[in-house]
Amino acid sequence: MFIQIEPTSDIPIYTQLANQIIELIARGQLKGGDTLPSVRALASDLSVNMHTVNKSYHELEHKGIIRIVPKSGAIINPIVQEGITNENSRRIIEQLKPIIAEAIVLGMSPEVIQEQTTSILITLKGE
Amino acid sequence: MFIQIEPTSDIPIYTQLANQIIELIARGQLKGGDTLPSVRALASDLSVNMHTVNKSYHELEHKGIIRIVPKSGAIINPIVQEGITNENSRRIIEQLKPIIAEAIVLGMSPEVIQEQTTSILITLKGE
């Protein structure tokens, strides 16, 4: 697991960690059925507190990305193949909207926004 | 100004406000040169504290979206026409990446992600 935490970032550590795990799954470097390190092991690895890692894992579980088996470990769910749910789709769009609005106001043209989106998709999935 | 604040949201009030002002500018409902209400007037209007509105305005100024003239008011900068700066572009991409990664993991196909991006752009700019 190649994870890098910046303790001084304005993004909370547990969010940084959750985001990076999501990115690893999107890239296919973590697959459905793979197990995540124990909260203690990963915490020690990243030099952060056990509870901080635990909070990340529960955020991922709440989003439906992993499942936590008590007293056992955390397992990555397979990437959903049947298409995204309406609820999740709505959430994603609500998150994208303000960022795209900001991009427009800062002078990024719709064409460039599309290009950058494509670029990110290629980076993540190779498509 | 049609602004709606949800006090119980997990998104801070000052962020909600800044986002909505940005969206109004992106939509063209606020234009370069337009003035924003005074911090006291808008705070009263939204039933929030003056300092919360002030924090929003300063966030917008920090992003280069408005300028604040001390003892006078806040004026919207024109939408940048010369293209986005590299620094701003980098920031936008860093914000988009984790959301797009999450969309992929939750089963949104690259094609649908592109479609939704287009849809948001149309909603905002009519393009």
Place this chain on the structure above:
DNA sequence: GAACTGTTCTAATATATGTATAACAAACGA
């Protein structure tokens, strides 16, 4: 000159974030 403006200051409260320790009970592995 009165009203309004953003600024600054102090203060209080609530919530969020992160760390530190410890104990518990279930699961795991040898």
Place this chain on the structure above:
DNA sequence: TCGTTTGTTATACATATATTAGAACAGTTC
């Protein structure tokens, strides 16, 4: 079986962020 590991839970503490409140100040506006 038995020791180790696991996630869980509880308490405590420190710091930062978010929000509100009230007041005073000095420049701007009309």
